[in-house]
Amino acid sequence: MKRSLMIIVGMILILSLSSAVLAAGIKNTKHDLSAGSTAEIKSVGEDQICIFCHTPHNAIVPVPLWNRSTATGSTEFQLYMNEDTIDGTVSNDLAGTVSYMCLSCHDGTTALNNYGYDPASNPAVSGPGVTDGKLSSPAALGKDLTNDHPINITYAYGQDPGLNNPDTIVCQLFDNTVQCGSCHSVHDNTNEPFLRMSNAGSALCLDCHNK
């Protein structure tokens, strides 16, 4: 009797653990804008998840099969700069970067349902914090990113003694640059808010900075 109870408890544990692993995808996170999502901001009619960002064919931006265009021009953002201490090289043109992709929703100028080549025919995306179909603050960072962590900056390991060896960090560099996607993993909200790793005790910051 006791033994079969233990087996049942064990099976429940295994089941709940495996469903926790399965849940660590994009489905039902705030990045699941599909009509069936449990997120508050979502489409009134589109049931696909990936389509808001990717398409298998005829992508607007080839890599990574990107299905969105951006209302703000790629050179219209103001990025963090500190002439005295910054060692990396900041490029003010975001064209083709992961950051520009994030900002196609997160600068608050492009409608969330602006995907594909005929956005006018797409069902609306709405919810709390969405104004005229676009994100509003705080999820919309705007175009002035001078008060946000540096992005589109080279990871100047070797020049800046305060940076850890890029070969040993968990965070993701893109072509040796820091982008939004360096700290955030867009498909996985295990470490809220969509972080590459937990920031408990500032662990994320200390992944790159040896302060």
Ligand code: HEC
């Ligand atoms: C909210 C936007 C968004 C949605 C929705 C989204 N992705 Fe992505 N995806 C991105 C961005 C941005 C990148 C590039 C940055 C990165 O890899 O972190 C990317 C990269 C990828 C990559 C290549 C890099 C990697 O991580 O393997 C694959 C594969 C991918 N996505 C598949 C999917 C699939 C499949 C879905 C739907 C189930 C999906 N994505 C939904 C934004 C999105």
Ligand code: HEC
């Ligand atoms: C298709 C539009 C879209 C794209 C592209 C997109 N996001 Fe989001 N993101 C959203 C929406 C919608 C929310 C929910 C905002 C809210 O609840 O106010 C969100 C929320 C977030 C949050 C906050 C989550 C929380 O728990 O508060 C983070 C962080 C985030 N996104 C980062 C990113 C990053 C980094 C990228 C690029 C790698 C990206 N997003 C690309 C639509 C997008």
Ligand code: HEC
């Ligand atoms: C150096 C790491 C890092 C980079 C680069 C970064 N973020 Fe974040 N982001 C974070 C952390 C950490 C948080 C959580 C802050 C908190 O909870 O106090 C966060 C929070 C957010 C949020 C939630 C709303 C808010 O203001 O707290 C959004 C949306 C977001 N980031 C989007 C972006 C976008 C878009 C980019 C690129 C323009 C970006 N992030 C670049 C680390 C980063």
Ligand code: HEC
């Ligand atoms: C993916 C790696 C990475 C992560 C994670 C990261 N940073 Fe950075 N950070 C950098 C790089 C690279 C620079 C630019 C350094 C340089 O070129 O001098 C920078 C610059 C800064 C600066 C500006 C320094 C200056 O000279 O003005 C501050 C402050 C900072 N980071 C704080 C943080 C905090 C706080 C966190 C955690 C929320 C964090 N960083 C996470 C890579 C990272």
